[in-house]
Amino acid sequence: MHSSRVLLNYDMIMDTASAQKRIDSLRNELDRHNYLYYVKAQPEISDFEFDRLLKELEALEKEYPQFDDPMSPTKRVGSDITSEFVQVKHQYPVLSLSNTYNEGELRDFGSRIQRETNLEPEYVCELKFDGVSISLNYEKGILRHAVTRGDGVQGDDVTANVKTIRSIPLKLQGSGWPDEFEIRGEILMPFDVFTRLNEHRETNGETPFANPRNSTAGTIKMQDSSVVASRSLDAYFYYVPGEIKLTDSHYKNLKLAAEWGFKVSEHTKKCANIDEVLAFIHYWDSRRFNLPVATDGVVVKVDSIPIQNDLGTTAKSPRWAVAYKFKAEQVSTRLLSVSYQVGRTGAVTPVANLEPVQLAGTVVKRASLHNADIIEKLDLHLNDVVKVEKGGEIIPKIVGVDTDSRHPLNEKVHFIEKCPECSTPLVRIDGEAAHYCPNQATCPPQIKGKIIHFIGRHAMDIDGMGEETIELFFNKGLVNNIADLYRLKVEDIASLERLGEKSARRIIDGLEVSKKVPFARVLFALGIRYVGETVAKKLVSAFKNIDRLMESSYEQLIDVSEIGQRIAESILNFFGNSENMKLVEQLQQIGLQFELSKEELKGTSDKLAGLSIIISGTFENHSRDELKKMIEQNGGKNVGSISKKTNYLLAGKNIGPAKLEKVKKLLIPIISEDDFLDMVKQ
Ligand code: IVH
Numbered sequence: 001m002h003s004s005r006v007l008l009n010y011d012m013i014m015d016t017a018s019a020q021k022r023i024d025s026l027r028n029e030l031d032r033h034n035y036l037y038y039v040k041a042q043p044e045i046s047d048f049e050f051d052r053l054l055k056e057l058e059a060l061e062k063e064y065p066q067f068d069d070p071m072s073p074t075k076r077v078g079s080d081i082t083s084e085f086v087q088v089k090h091q092y093p094v095l096s097l098s099n100t101y102n103e104g105e106l107r108d109f110g111s112r113i114q115r116e117t118n119l120e121p122e123y124v125c126e127l128k129f130d131g132v133s134i135s136l137n138y139e140k141g142i143l144r145h146a147v148t149r150g151d152g153v154q155g156d157d158v159t160a161n162v163k164t165i166r167s168i169p170l171k172l173q174g175s176g177w178p179d180e181f182e183i184r185g186e187i188l189m190p191f192d193v194f195t196r197l198n199e200h201r202e203t204n205g206e207t208p209f210a211n212p213r214n215s216t217a218g219t220i221k222m223q224d225s226s227v228v229a230s231r232s233l234d235a236y237f238y239y240v241p242g243e244i245k246l247t248d249s250h251y252k253n254l255k256l257a258a259e260w261g262f263k264v265s266e267h268t269k270k271c272a273n274i275d276e277v278l279a280f281i282h283y284w285d286s287r288r289f290n291l292p293v294a295t296d297g298v299v300v301k302v303d304s305i306p307i308q309n310d311l312g313t314t315a316k317s318p319r320w321a322v323a324y325k326f327k328a329e330q331v332s333t334r335l336l337s338v339s340y341q342v343g344r345t346g347a348v349t350p351v352a353n354l355e356p357v358q359l360a361g362t363v364v365k366r367a368s369l370h371n372a373d374i375i376e377k378l379d380l381h382l383n384d385v386v387k388v389e390k391g392g393e394i395i396p397k398i399v400g401v402d403t404d405s406r407h408p409l410n411e412k413v414h415f416i417e418k419c420p421e422c423s424t425p426l427v428r429i430d431g432e433a434a435h436y437c438p439n440q441a442t443c444p445p446q447i448k449g450k451i452i453h454f455i456g457r458h459a460m461d462i463d464g465m466g467e468e469t470i471e472l473f474f475n476k477g478l479v480n481n482i483a484d485l486y487r488l489k490v491e492d493i494a495s496l497e498r499l500g501e502k503s504a505r506r507i508i509d510g511l512e513v514s515k516k517v518p519f520a521r522v523l524f525a526l527g528i529r530y531v532g533e534t535v536a537k538k539l540v541s542a543f544k545n546i547d548r549l550m551e552s553s554y555e556q557l558i559d560v561s562e563i564g565q566r567i568a569e570s571i572l573n574f575f576g577n578s579e580n581m582k583l584v585e586q587l588q589q590i591g592l593q594f595e596l597s598k599e600e601l602k603g604t605s606d607k608l609a610g611l612s613i614i615i616s617g618t619f620e621n622h623s624r625d626e627l628k629k630m631i632e633q634n635g636g637k638n639v640g641s642i643s644k645k646t647n648y649l650l651a652g653k654n655i656g657p658a659k660l661e662k663v664k665k666l667l668i669p670i671i672s673e674d675d676f677l678d679m680v681k682q
Pocket residue numbers: 095096097126127128129130132133134149185186238239299318321323
């Protein structure tokens with residue numbers, strides 16, 4: 001609560017170093033959410049929250065251009081590329097839309113258009129469909145390629161799957177279409193299909209999809225198009241890109257598309273001005289859940305194609321269109337009980353069990369309560385009528401309690417004091433929101449959770465094993481920690497239910513193969529709190545092997561870029577625990593990788609150990625990112641702002657005069673790209 005207040009004021013209090021830190025951390029975070037959203041189809045935050053972070057990053061990057069990075073998430077529109085599909089380049093890049101969240105921002109859009117065109121053009125209002133966007137290519141009226149958005153430049157060729165969607169014409173109808181024709185739209189899973197699919201999944205013990213968009217994304221990327229066919233997807237079309245002018249009006253283009261056999265929403269409306277646009281928005285805000293498919297806003301487009309062309313596009317989105325995003329939908333229901341889940345790190349998460357209620361197209365039975373503070377702040381009582389909100393796609397949350405309707409005998413919800421799984425008294429670390437069960441050694445969900453994390457795709461990626469397998473091994477008393485996995489033998493597990501000789505062998509082989517997994521992933525797989533994939537990589541390149549990491553001091557740890565107090569303490573804590581040390585030792589004996597391989601060590605050295613180097617300007621032979629990487633690979637530290645502790649300024653062309661002056665004042669030596677390359681030469 002308090003911290004977010006402070007953050008909002010960052011422009012007043014932030015110095016350059018903290019700005020760079022924040023920029024780095026926002027980039028990492030946004031990259032991760034992009035991945036979760038586009039690749040995994042399992043977002044953890046709402047679109048709104050994502051946009052907020054992106055806007056914060058955009059603002060910081062504008063204010064601190066010295067930290068510019070062509071790979072920044074602000075420079076791309078996300079990616080949904082998976083390796084299994086053939087990549088196809090889009091003829092016209094797939095742009096996104098800029099978002100507005102209120103009337104004011106929408107009116108600003110209208111005023112800008114008026115100012116720049118000197119007229120009030122007509123608008124077309126469309127529903128913003130919340131599915132997976134698709135680009136279709138027709139040659140001489142025949143569907144040739146269906147390509148996902150991908151990173152906007154190229155996407156996956158999912159033609160085989162798209163052909164199963166009955167509402168998509170395989171051959172264009174009517175006449176007048178160009179020989180080469182591209183059209184864009186959205187693939188959707190209707191609510192009723194989604195509900196049926198999830199019921200089916202739950203009966204089969206599979207995890208249900210969080211929302212129709214995720215299930216659409218999952219479906220369209222399936223390898224077996226017959227399964228896709230059984231899922232009854234639908235598609236609406238809303239844009240004809242490119243210079244080929246069908247007509248001079250977007251609205252007329254859509255009418256033509258409809259004549260050629262595409263499903264174009266019947267709720268598309270031409271509006272004479274922004275007031276009419278707002279009326280359309282208000283109308284649909286309350287009625288959208290009567291539609292058969294998910295929508296999350298309204299898209300407003302300038303109708304005239306010549307005016308569109310005049311207005312042009314930015315790198316990311318057309319300047320002639322904007323999306324108005326609907327606010328999260330809320331609903332009231334009753335709180336039945338609160339249960340508590342224990343994660344692999346021992347963190348205890350409270351979950352509200354609710355009287356099932358329809359919300360934003362799905363039935364909601366549970367809501368996250370996050371932590372004890374939130375329960376306290378809501379002053380939650382059992383049987384209370386609570387207001388539940390679904391912000392975009394995420395797990396719904398309780399945003400308020402109707403205290404007026406509370407029965408006086410309703411019992412206040414108190415956060416549990418003992419672990420629901422092993423009865424150990426819970427602890428709360430100062431300054432942290434979560435309660436933890438400290439019984440790492442024998443609390444079942446912690447043991448299982450750690451092993452499940454260890455075998456996971458981004459960790460050791462062990463073939464043939466999943467959550468259920470670990471559950472089974474644990475329940476049979478075969479594994480109690482990670483090292484036990486490597487003691488399993490084919491004959492121990494072949495006779496277990498659902499396994500058999502073949503699967504057993506696959507698991508044992510998978511474990512053997514995992515002994516080659518590089519150190520950074522092994523370190524991540526250990527499941528040290530706050531040591532994610534990126535942090536593990538940073539630690540590995542700084543310390544090179546586990547011994548040096550285990551011996552490192554707090555100061556040495558926080559000296560590594562992106563390692564702060566919280567992470568450093570967690571690492572010290574982990575290696576300060578004799579059980580963990582024993583585990584590492586056992587894994588070393590088993591033969592897992594605990595140091596950088598010769599291959600990985602190539603190009604690395606200690607030549608810059610202890611040196612802080614600031615990079616500034618533009619360079620002839622290397623990008624700033626490459627230079628930064630070289631500094632780090634050679635044991636140095638790339639810093640963002642000049643201080644007395646800075647050892648060198650690595651200077652390119654066009655350095656700001658203020659920076660130069662400061663460097664001279666502090667007598668910091670300036671080196672060129674060539675000097676630097678000499679310093680690190682092998
Ligand atoms: S027009 C150049 N119209 O929203 C204009 N997009 O945030 C391209 N979307 O990638 C997009 N409904 O997946 C447009 N009626 C609509 C839409 C729509 C949903 C999606 C589409 C796009 C994303 C942009």
